[in-house]
Amino acid sequence: MSNSKEHLFLPRDESFLAFNERVLDWAKRKDVPLLERLRYLCIVSSNLDEFFEVRMALHLRAVHNHDNKALYSSHSFTKLSELAHRLVDEQYALYNEDLLPDFSSKGLRLLSHAERNGLQKKMGQTVFRS
Numbered sequence: 445m446s447n448s449k450e451h452l453f454l455p456r457d458e459s460f461l462a463f464n465e466r467v468l469d470w471a472k473r474k475d476v477p478l479l480e481r482l483r484y485l486c487i488v489s490s491n492l493d494e495f496f497e498v499r500m501a502l503h504l505r506a507v508h509n510h511d512n513k514a515l516y517s518s519h520s521f522t523k524l525s526e527l528a529h530r531l532v533d534e535q536y537a538l539y540n541e542d543l544l545p546d547f548s549s550k551g552l553r554l555l556s557h558a559e560r561n562g563l564q565k566k567m568g569q570t571v572f573r574s
Contacts, residue, residue, distance in 0.1 A: 458527065467488050467491075468484065468485070468534060478550065485543065489535065492528065492535075502516045503516050507521045
């Protein structure tokens, strides 16, 4: 029997994606207030931005170097890519098919920056700078 601890835990990057899957599950819950659901979705989005900017680079480097051993490899890149793409697909589906219609049913509409009037743009700049 091996005394290795490597089989007791998910690799860190898989664990990170699994955590974000659980956060996204909160965004899917109809019993959670609508703005909280959007907040959970935004948390996942922000976390995935950082994940791709920082963590996936190590796996991508392994692909470019044809490294197929250790924690960072072509295999890890492929596996994480599949997990992350599935999570992103779920995010978009939730946002477009559930949250936007729910906001609309309550008379709320999310505006792009181009759709805002001058006062709204100024208020947005003020909030951003503060």
